[in-house]
Amino acid sequence: xxxxxxxxxxxxxxxxxxxxxxxxxxxxxxxxxxxxxxxxxxxxxxxxxxxxxxxxxxxxxxxxxxxxxxxxxxxxxxxxxxxxxxxxxxxxxxxxxxxxxxxxxxxxxxxxxxxxxxxxxxxxxxxxxxxxxxxxxxxxxxxxxxxxxxxxxxxxxxxx
Amino acid sequence: xxxxxxxxxxxxxxxxxxxxxxxxxxxxxxxxxxxxxxxxxxxxxxxxxxxxxxxxxxxxxxxxxxxxxxxxxxxxxxxxxxxxxxxxxxxxxxxxxxxxxxxxxxxxxxxxxxxxxxxxxxxxxxxxxxxxxxxxxxxxxxxxxxxxxxxxxxxxxxxxxxxxxxxxxxxxxxxxxxxxxxxxxxxxxxxxxxxx
Numbered sequence: 001x002x003x004x005x006x007x008x009x010x011x012x013x014x015x016x017x018x019x020x021x022x023x024x025x026x027x028x029x030x031x032x033x034x035x036x037x038x039x040x041x042x043x044x045x046x047x048x049x050x051x052x053x054x055x056x057x058x059x060x061x062x063x064x065x066x067x068x069x070x071x072x073x074x075x076x077x078x079x080x081x082x083x084x085x086x087x088x089x090x091x092x093x094x095x096x097x098x099x100x101x102x103x104x105x106x107x108x109x110x111x112x113x114x115x116x117x118x119x120x121x122x123x124x125x126x127x128x129x130x131x132x133x134x135x136x137x138x139x140x141x142x143x144x145x146x147x148x149x150x151x152x153x154x155x156x157x158x159x160x
Numbered sequence: 161x162x163x164x165x166x167x168x169x170x171x172x173x174x175x176x177x178x179x180x181x182x183x184x185x186x187x188x189x190x191x192x193x194x195x196x197x198x199x200x201x202x203x204x205x206x207x208x209x210x211x212x213x214x215x216x217x218x219x220x221x222x223x224x225x226x227x228x229x230x231x232x233x234x235x236x237x238x239x240x241x242x243x244x245x246x247x248x249x250x251x252x253x254x255x256x257x258x259x260x261x262x263x264x265x266x267x268x269x270x271x272x273x274x275x276x277x278x279x280x281x282x283x284x285x286x287x288x289x290x291x292x293x294x295x296x297x298x299x300x301x302x303x304x305x306x307x308x309x310x311x312x313x314x315x316x317x318x319x320x321x322x323x324x325x326x327x328x329x330x331x332x333x334x335x336x337x338x339x340x341x342x343x344x345x346x347x348x349x350x351x352x353x354x355x356x
Contacts, residue, residue, distance in 0.1 A: 150352040
């Protein structure tokens with residue numbers, strides 16, 4: 001996984017987004033973020049304006065990385081679910097297919113049990129969409145890609 | 161591993177500032193944060209101890225405008241430099257697209273520089289990278305202090321790959337943006353190659 005890109009096309013982005021919106025309604029959550037393990041935001045749903053999404057993505061990825069490190073130290077492969085309880089809002093964080101991180105923020109309108117149940121049910125569909133995204137991404141690489149045509153001048157233009 | 165989102169037309173890349181303790185990695189990010197247009201950068205997050213030593217990482221997202229219709233975003237991270245935080249350093253290197261190795265120019269820190277560069281190589285290999293191929297820029301920091309090694313000495317000691325190298329004084333900002341531009345340029349050239 002160290003080399004290459006993770007490419008997300010419109011079709012799979014829309015599929016993730018639709019799934020997040022459904023999960024948001026079914027779990028009565030405030031906001032949901034789907035993040036890759038390197039800390040980039042893939043998609044989100046709900047009251048996203050209230051939050052600094054970029055910082056959440058980075059810290060959630062750091063959190064999962066640190067927890068994964070702890071898991072390894074006690075001989076576990078990973079801790080696939082984290083739950084943070086606050087005074088008003090809570091955070092349910094889960095790892096999808098060892099690649100993505102799903103962050104669900106919810107308050108007293110929902111419960112950890114409900115969120116956990118709905119997340120578990122959405123998991124398989126997320127894995128399926130991720131597999132489609134990988135297949136579409138590698139096809140795009142084979143077919144040629146506008147980024148392949150990047151020129152030195154394009155790169156230099158960023159610094160003018 | 162860069163993340164390209166065709167839906168939002170965005171390219172996201174991860175840059176890690178690596179180097180021995182107190183070499184000025186956090187100072188680089190602080191200067192970038194202070195001098196960049198607020199619209200082009202996000203919040204800076206520092207997970208530090210009470211004495212302001214980096215505990216896990218610093219994080220600063222910056223945007224650099226568009227190429228070929230794609231917005232370019234770079235996520236800048238630092239690692240904790242102190243030797244005993246190795247587990248954290250390894251985690252932060254995950255998914256990295258390019259590294260700035262920040263060396264401390266002071267003569268007394270030459271051993272620490274070499275040890276940290278060797279540690280970078282070990283940790284990159286562990287994450288599945290070839291340390292001889294990953295985009296890398298060297299920064300010789302603290303040029304404003306007395307008792308420093310010459311650039312040719314630092315080059316001989318640290319720059320086996322002959323990658324771009326810059327003199328800097330991160331506290332005053334000298335060389336900070338030159339270093340950043342260099343690693344971004346290398347990452348984008350690598351991205352272009354990686355698409356093939």
